Structure formats: structure tokens, C-alpha cells
Amino acid sequence: MTSTDTVLNALGHLIDARIVTDGPTFAVTNPKTGKVIGDSPDATHEMLEEAMAAATRAQPAWYGLGEDGRREVLRRMATVLAERGDEVAAIYELEKGTKHSAGEVRFAPMFAQQLIDTPLPVDVLEDNDERTVRVVRKPVGVVAAITPWNAPVLIGVEKLFAALAVGNSVVLKPSPFTPLATLKLGEIWQDVVPPGVVNVLAGGDELGAAMVNHPATRMVTFTGSVAAGRKIAAAAGSQLKNVVLELGGNDAAIVLPDVDVAAVAPRIVAAAFMGSGQVCAAVKRLYVHESIYEDMVAALAESASRLVAAPDDEGGTMAPMTTKPQYDRVRTLLDDAVAHGAKVVTGGTVPPSDGYFLPATILTHVAPGMRVVDEEQFGPVLPVLSFTDIDDAVAQANATEYGLNGSVWTKDIEAGEAIAARLEAGTVWINHHVEVAPHIPFGGVKQSGIGRSGGVQGADAYAELQTQYLYKNTGRVTAS
Ligand code: NAD
Secondary structure: OOHHHHHHHOOOEEEOOEEEOOOOEEEEEEOOOOEEEEEEEOOOHHHHHHHHHHHHHHHHHHHHOHHHHHHHHHHHHHHHHHHOHHHHHHHHHHHHOOHHHHHHHHHHHHHHHHHHOOOOOOEEEEEOOOEEEEEEEEEOOEEEEEOOOOOHHHHHHHHHHHHHHHOOEEEEEOOOOOOHHHHHHHHHOOOOOOOOOEEEOOOOHHHHHHHHHOOOEEEEEEEOOHHHHHHHHHHHHHOOOEEEEEOOOOOEEEEOOOOOHHHHHHHHHHHHHHHHHOOOOOOOEEEEEHHHHHHHHHHHHHHHOOOOEOOHHHOOOEOOOOOHHHHHHHHHHHHHHHHOOOEEEEOOOOOOOOOOOOOOEEEEOOOOOOHHHHOOOOOOEEEEEEEOOHHHHHHHHHOOOOOOEEEEEOOOHHHHHHHHOOOOOOEEEEOOOOOOOOOOOEOOOHHHEEOOEOHHHHHHHOEEEEEEEEEOOOOOOOOO
């Protein structure tokens, strides 16, 4: 057994400040090689009960620490994450199959710090001689936090720090495809956070469903697919539990004829192929004005052809698909598009590899009705459509059940603003795409989600608002 195996197989759930390594396990694969790298513990029903009981016990005292006391602990968590980030990154690199994933781990402490530095708002609605009326943020209670495989470290940190800052306790579950880095987070925080305040359990979809349905759970914060989000909304709705759902997207970017093609094309390539397209906020459909369509396609192809889908120790610059099902799905969408007349301008040919690598692929001759246009591909295949009439481009951009983000690219900022405002999306950009920050709300409309993370709106999602009327006199003089 190598030392890496030893490290991976020693990882356990964090339950009430104990690392629990016994019980059943499931295999975790490195997508770079397609080979199993180790076993993750698989939480049992009893372990979930223990974690929920611990979170329920711990929450009142955690809230009782007060905002400053909680922030002190959160600051120590962020410091430990920064200090031991290399340990987390080493594990994350194995389950993601790429060194590029280290960037997410490096960014996470800064993200956490900004959440720590944002005080909980108190809204004073009236303040006069007679009374003060204000709205304060109180915790919801036990929060079930469920994360996807594409960015479990950053999304997990965002959910944890936002929930903990308000005074909630948390049971966190990562995706069964990438559970190990999140288990490592639990380990590095074992002695930093009071027992039961943070619990980390690894397991499959059934564990997630059991967390949602557990009577101790008062709120669910979920990031993942629309399909799972609907099930969670249904389960939580029947029990009137609070939810934040950050779901899939099919982001459109609209490029107007006045842009500098050579400058814009590489930026769109970066926004479409970052993380090999496995980013919720990536550009997933591109609408280009017909007058610059040919030039833009050529510039996109030139830029995309420089991306290398291969292991990073062999000069690769693009990560593999994180999971085999996702690899198969993106290949299916690509094959389907070609079968329906799409033309591959660059990419398309899948290199021989044991890993799940797919090349950056630009497709033309694509149209609504093709799966690669209508569905979220979540991979490195970008359909490029042409438009003549901006109203038609906006209508096509909005002709989807998704509504996460959208962008407009133009030198005419006023025109861009007017068009962007017509996009049915939770976030819009002019001359940019893909950006998340803890102080800025992020989330989707339509099937892309419910609620927001980030900013005051994000903090409110983890809080119950309490309206407080404070009368300054105990007696009231009334005219008789
Ligand atoms: P997924 O829905 O399959 O799984 C996400 C998590 O939910 C996993 O931990 C899984 O075990 C759990 N889960 C699955 N079914 C469940 C159920 N019924 N009840 C409770 N938990 C359940 O998603 P995925 O394939 O891991 O992630 C990819 C998706 O996530 C993409 O659609 C992507 O767009 C989306 N995503 C959205 C955002 C955003 O901020 N909007 C960010 C990242 C990823």
C-alpha cells in the first residue's frame, strides 16, 4: 500500500468531533486514470442519527456564543484551511484527476474570510422616542448541506461559513464521486470547531434524501442537478423546511456585431471551457451576430485548439470529466449533434486515454431542438449559433427552462444593459461571464433554483428573520 492509499483510506466521517472510519465503504475513482484510488466511508443510518443528534445538541450553545464568538471560531477554521490547504489539495487532485483543482482550495480561505468579515445586518425600520422596530437574523437550526462533484470544496465552504455565521449547526454531505477532500476538511476542523457544530458524512444520493427528510433538519442548502433539486423541494415542501437550491444552467452569451473579435473570442473560450465546462456558470450556448459569425468561429477555434485535454503531467491544460457518467453523457450529446448535422470546427475527436478526457469542441450548424443546445452539456462542447435580429437572439436565449446566468458582449454598454435586462437569468454580465464572490448574490430563476447564496440575500437564506418591536415606555397614556 502506498502512502497515498494510507492517507485516503484513513479518512472518516466527522461526527460530534470524532473521526469515524468504521462501517461500510465505497470506491472512489481518479478520472485521470479511470482507476480506483481509495475507499470512502459510507455513512450508515445510525451515523446519520448520531450526526443529527449532535448537531441538534450543539446548535443552541453555538448560537449562544454570539456573533463575535462565532466569527472567532470561523476565523480559526479559515486559518487552518489556509495552513493545511496543501493536504486538502493533494487529495482533491486525486479525486478530480487534475492539479488545476488546487486553485479552488487556495481560493476557499479567502472566500471564507469575506463571509466572516460581513456582519449580519440589522434592519432598523423605525427608531423614535416611542419605539424601535427592527429586523434581526436568527438561526434556522440544523442545516443539511449537500454538494455536487464539480466544486465541492468551494461550495462546501460557502455553505458552511454562511450557515455557521448565523448560528446554525451543519451536517454536510459531498457527492459520492468526490467525497474525499470534504472528509479532509472535516478532519482539519475536528479540533477547531465545537463538537457537533460541523458534521461531515460521506454517502450516496439516499443519504442526501435521508438528511432532507430527517426531522431534525430545519433547512436544506443544496447545489446540484435540477432533477435532484425537484425531489428535494418536494420533500422539504411537504415538511415546510427552508430551502436554497442552486441548480443547473444553460447560460447563453450574446455577441453583438461591434465587438473586437480577436479580444473577445479568447475570453469566451475561457468562460466556456474553464473546468472543462463543468462549471454551473460557464457559457453553454453562444449567439453571435451573423456579420461577424465566420470571424468569431475562426477566432474561437484558434483559441480553443490551444487547450490540451490530457493528464497535466503530460502537458494537459484541461481537466478530465470528473465522472464516467458525465463523460458518457457529453460524448452522447456530441454524437447526437453531429448526427443531426452539426459541424465540428475544432476538437470533437476523443483522444485515446484511460481517463475521461474530452477536447475543447466548437460546434457550428447547430439549432434549437438539438440536445446540445437545449440541455445543459456541463462539458467542453460549445454550440455557436448565428442571429440577425437581437429580439430573436434574446427569445432564443430565454427559450429554456434554465435561468442561471447570461451575458451580452458589446462596446455599446447602454445597448448591452438593455439587452441583458431582458435575459431571464439570476445573474447577467456585460462583457464578462463566470464570476462568484461571497458579497454578491448568486442563484438562478426558473428551473435553475430557488434563493440566493452570497451577499445579504445569501445570509438571509440561512436565517429566520425576527421582527422586534421595542417600546420605550411600559405604560401607555390613553385619552379618557
Ligand atoms: P446531483 O444532483 O446528481 O448530485 C448533487 C448532490 O446531491 C450529491 O451529493 C448527491 O449525492 C445528492 N443527491 C442526489 N439526489 C438526491 C436527493 N434526491 N436528495 C438529496 N440529495 C441528493 O448533481 P451533480 O451531478 O453532482 O452536479 C452537477 C450539477 O450541479 C449540474 O447540473 C450543475 O449545473 C449543478 N451545479 C449548480 C451550481 C449552482 O450554483 N447553480 C453550482 C455547481 C453545480
